[in-house]
Amino acid sequence: MVKFTRLALAVLTGLIAAPAMAQDAPKLTIYTYDGFAAEWGPGPALKTGFEAICGGCTVEWVAADSSIGTLRRVQLEGDTTPADIIVGLDTAVAGEARATGLFADHGLSLTDLALPGQWTDAQFVPFDYSHFAFMYDTDTMQTPPTSFEELIALPDSVKIVIQDPRSSTPGFGLVLWVKAAYGDRASEIWAGLKPHILTITRDWSESYNLFLTGEADMALSYTTSPAYHIIEDHDETIKAALFTEGHYPQIEVAGVLKSSKHQDLAKQFLAYLVSPDAQQIIPHTNWMFPVANLAGDLDPTFASLPQPEKTLTLSDEDIAAHGQEWIDEMLKAVQ
Amino acid sequence: MLTLPHRPIRIAAAVALAIGIALLIALVLWAILAAATGDVGSTSRIDIPHLLRMTSIQAGLTTVLSIAVGIVLAWALNRLRFPGRDLVVGLFASAIVTPGMVVAFGLLSIWGRNGWINKASEALFGASIGNPAFGLSGILFAHVILDGAFAARIMLARLDAIPDNRLKIGQSLELSAWQRFSIIDWPALRGTIPGLAAIIFLLAFTSFPIVLMLGGGPANQTLEVAIYAAVRQDFDLAGAVRLAATQIAICSVVILAASALAPIPTSLGSSATPRWRDRGAARLLQWLALGVCTIGFMLPLVSVLIDGLGPGTIRVLMQPNFWWATLSSITIGTASALLTLALALTLALGRGATGSGVLRTILGMPAFAYLAVPAVVLSLGFFLLVRNLGVAPATAAPFVVIVANSLLALPFAMATLGPPMEAIARTRGKLIRSLGLSGWRQFIFVEYPLLGRDIGVMLALAFCFSLGDLGVIALFGTQDFQTLPLMMFRALGSYRSNDAAAIAALLLIGTIVAFVGLPNLFERIANAAR
Numbered sequence: 001m002v003k004f005t006r007l008a009l010a011v012l013t014g015l016i017a018a019p020a021m022a023q024d025a026p027k028l029t030i031y032t033y034d035g036f037a038a039e040w041g042p043g044p045a046l047k048t049g050f051e052a053i054c055g056g057c058t059v060e061w062v063a064a065d066s067s068i069g070t071l072r073r074v075q076l077e078g079d080t081t082p083a084d085i086i087v088g089l090d091t092a093v094a095g096e097a098r099a100t101g102l103f104a105d106h107g108l109s110l111t112d113l114a115l116p117g118q119w120t121d122a123q124f125v126p127f128d129y130s131h132f133a134f135m136y137d138t139d140t141m142q143t144p145p146t147s148f149e150e151l152i153a154l155p156d157s158v159k160i161v162i163q164d165p166r167s168s169t170p171g172f173g174l175v176l177w178v179k180a181a182y183g184d185r186a187s188e189i190w191a192g193l194k195p196h197i198l199t200i201t202r203d204w205s206e207s208y209n210l211f212l213t214g215e216a217d218m219a220l221s222y223t224t225s226p227a228y229h230i231i232e233d234h235d236e237t238i239k240a241a242l243f244t245e246g247h248y249p250q251i252e253v254a255g256v257l258k259s260s261k262h263q264d265l266a267k268q269f270l271a272y273l274v275s276p277d278a279q280q281i282i283p284h285t286n287w288m289f290p291v292a293n294l295a296g297d298l299d300p301t302f303a304s305l306p307q308p309e310k311t312l313t314l315s316d317e318d319i320a321a322h323g324q325e326w327i328d329e330m331l332k333a334v335q
Numbered sequence: 336m337l338t339l340p341h342r343p344i345r346i347a348a349a350v351a352l353a354i355g356i357a358l359l360i361a362l363v364l365w366a367i368l369a370a371a372t373g374d375v376g377s378t379s380r381i382d383i384p385h386l387l388r389m390t391s392i393q394a395g396l397t398t399v400l401s402i403a404v405g406i407v408l409a410w411a412l413n414r415l416r417f418p419g420r421d422l423v424v425g426l427f428a429s430a431i432v433t434p435g436m437v438v439a440f441g442l443l444s445i446w447g448r449n450g451w452i453n454k455a456s457e458a459l460f461g462a463s464i465g466n467p468a469f470g471l472s473g474i475l476f477a478h479v480i481l482d483g484a485f486a487a488r489i490m491l492a493r494l495d496a497i498p499d500n501r502l503k504i505g506q507s508l509e510l511s512a513w514q515r516f517s518i519i520d521w522p523a524l525r526g527t528i529p530g531l532a533a534i535i536f537l538l539a540f541t542s543f544p545i546v547l548m549l550g551g552g553p554a555n556q557t558l559e560v561a562i563y564a565a566v567r568q569d570f571d572l573a574g575a576v577r578l579a580a581t582q583i584a585i586c587s588v589v590i591l592a593a594s595a596l597a598p599i600p601t602s603l604g605s606s607a608t609p610r611w612r613d614r615g616a617a618r619l620l621q622w623l624a625l626g627v628c629t630i631g632f633m634l635p636l637v638s639v640l641i642d643g644l645g646p647g648t649i650r651v652l653m654q655p656n657f658w659w660a661t662l663s664s665i666t667i668g669t670a671s672a673l674l675t676l677a678l679a680l681t682l683a684l685g686r687g688a689t690g691s692g693v694l695r696t697i698l699g700m701p702a703f704a705y706l707a708v709p710a711v712v713l714s715l716g717f718f719l720l721v722r723n724l725g726v727a728p729a730t731a732a733p734f735v736v737i738v739a740n741s742l743l744a745l746p747f748a749m750a751t752l753g754p755p756m757e758a759i760a761r762t763r764g765k766l767i768r769s770l771g772l773s774g775w776r777q778f779i780f781v782e783y784p785l786l787g788r789d790i791g792v793m794l795a796l797a798f799c800f801s802l803g804d805l806g807v808i809a810l811f812g813t814q815d816f817q818t819l820p821l822m823m824f825r826a827l828g829s830y831r832s833n834d835a836a837a838i839a840a841l842l843l844i845g846t847i848v849a850f851v852g853l854p855n856l857f858e859r860i861a862n863a864a865r
Binding site for chain 2: 034035038039040041062066068069072073075076077080082159164166167194197198199200201202203204205206208209210212213214215225228229232287324327334335
């Protein structure tokens with residue numbers, strides 16, 4: 001009984017996984033989203049990998065429920081934040097994150113990355129990417145639509161599930177995708193999609209599950225999603241539908257906070273994050289494309305995934321200035 | 336004329352607790368306002384009247400339907416005896432504490448486009464039933480599964496507590512089934528309705544993931560969604576507090592109405608197996624009600640078990656993290672259940688001890704505090720409070736989760752314990768005064784033995800609520816501290832829907848075990864004390 005009580009106390013104070021730490025070892029505190037720090041995410045392996053090369057530092061992941069949650073938390077904490085780095089923001093919120101003035105320049109030269117387009121951002125370092133796309137199941141859909149307009153032209157019984165742009169990263173990504181592809185015609189496209197929208201969920205996981213359970217024919221996800229099913233479930237039937245308009249990418253980024261007391265160590269971590277050693281970890285844990293040229297070391301499943309012909313882009317400034325208004329436009333059209 | 340024992344300490348303790356809870360909510364809102372930067376956001380974009388109208392209609396319908404279903408189901412379960420009845424009652428009750436998402440997916444696997452019923456209908460008749468699981472009908476359906484079964488559980492406890500001698504008199508007077516319901520059952524049920532209706536209305540009013548997922552789009556939304564967007568997306572804290580205050584104000588009207596309605600004194604006894612059966616049409620109706628509710632409520636839960644239990648379960652059981660999460664969940668569940676019991680007893684004993692209507696209303700209100708405050712605002716406020724105290728959020732996380740879960744379970748605990756407590760105060764008051772019992776002895780010798788089973792039900796509810804709640808943990812998440820539902824959502828968020836299904840099934844089994852076991856256990860303990 002005494003033993004159990006002690007165990008319970010230990011659980012309650014969260015001491016279980018905190019090993020005794022030497023006082024002199026610098027500790028990097030990294031805020032990220034849940035899935036990244038989870039045991040099957042990239043977090044644990046990146047921690048091990050970096051601790052092996054940093055000469056006696058420790059890495060501690062702090063997981064918030066979403067990437068936007070990490071930014072909000074740092075904004076609330078201001079200069080007193082224990083976070084040295086945020087990992088897992090993306091280019092859709094980078095503009096807003098930059099505007100907070102909390103991030104320091106990374107000072108790395110990032111010229112030979114395997115990204116769609118050149119990377120010129122001074123504060124944020126990209127570490128993986130994938131394009132937004134609609135998934136379909138080859139068992140139930142033989143000929144997937146090849147554009148938004150084709151999707152709209154399908155019978156109303158063909159249902160898609162998407163995410164709420166106010167609470168979900170891919171949800172916002174779709175708003176940006178439609179905007180980048182159609183500009184002023186965006187609201188027309190949304191109105192055309194409306195009869196096909198089965199529902200708009202709060203998070204990606206709910207809509208993806210609706211698709212997997214056959215409640216919807218297509219779900220908004222990533223071009224890399226099929227890799228999970230091929231590698232983990234040996235299931236080749238889930239595919240991404242490629243659209244001729246081009247696709248909008250999600251590029252995930254990391255940045256060092258100005259308030260960090262370990263600037264050099266933090267930048268060293270960012271350099272490690274884009275190195276081949278760390279990039280090898282990403283595909284099988286985060287199910288995104290690496291940003292380093294892994295060449296022969298990239299899993300053939302990833303290497304053989306169909307890639308969009310064309311990558312659409314919007315500038316940070318545009319997104320920060322008009323993102324709200326585009327979301328409102330979308331909500332109004334599908335209301 | 337009521338005779339109440341003089342219990343100033345009980346009243347004082349209850350008043351102090353009520354003030355404490357009100358202060359906590361005020362502090363939470365103040366902490367957010369203090370952190371809000373000057374820029375006024377764009378919450379004016381939100382059409383609040385429209386949201387309120389939609390939400391009120393949805394919540395009102397949910398409440399009426401759930402109470403109606405609850406009465407019918409409780410009535411049927413009280414009359415019928417069959418093997419496995421305890422298990423059925425436990426399964427019905429477990430819906431309310433199962434994470435909403437799990438229930439929603441269970442619902443879809445029965446009623447969805449690709450669900451059992453549609454598949455059967457296509458195979459048999461070659462026609463599809465369409466898709467009733469989305470839109471307002473879907474939201475109502477999911478909510479009634481959650482809340483109707485819970486209402487039935489609370490009402491059943493009241494019906495089972497009708498003393499044997501009343502039933503014997505009724506039987507000898509040869510009351511018809513309808514007379515029996517209106518003369519004997521209804522007075523026992525009536526006392527639970529205000530509290531239950533308030534809880535169900537508030538739950539439906541603030542329900543967020545289910546409304547979004549089954550709502551079919553932004554047309555069916557709640558104020559809670561707007562608040563979430565204000566906090567997360569616009570980072571407009573002042574706007575979020577303004578919206579939260581709007582929600583609290585509206586919910587307060589409902590709470591005030593519920594608290595002001597004095598529960599009607601009912602009589603109490605130990606539950607005995609009734610030897611008095613209804614005959615003919617009534618009996619048929621009872622079996623029919625039970626059958627329909629079983630199909631409507633139990634199949635979605637059964638489908639969760641069927642989907643989740645398989646080879647994947649073994650893989651989940653092999654993960655050390657699953658066991659850590661289980662241990663965290665059980666520890667937190669136990670702590671919250673005990674804290675909830677303490678809070679609920681303090682409030683209920685205080686309420687039972689006072690004859691003043693105003694004071695009774697005031698003491699009834701704090702129980703609902705948590706339901707009226709949006710979860711995202713609450714977790715943000717707690718987070719800021721903890722920071723202002725200079726404690727690391729990761730250290731505070733378990734304690735915050737325990738307190739928040741206790742507050743969440745409090746209205747349910749009050750709905751369980753309130754009516755029998757009132758009944759004791761009103762029916763045993765003279766006896767207690769004439770015996771000159773002290774407050775403590777009154778509890779040990781009179782109240783506790785009569786309340787044993789209800790305390791068990793309440794503990795089971797509070798325990799399982801903490802197992803299922805995710806609301807507050809969002810901002811406090813750390814790598815090392817995870818509960819089972821959190822682990823489930825993490826699995827769902829990284830493609831591992833099979834693991835998530837297995838965890839959901841195991842969670843449900845744990846819930847059912849708690850619901851079947853704890854009330855029986857406590858009734859035994861309480862009866863042994865006599």
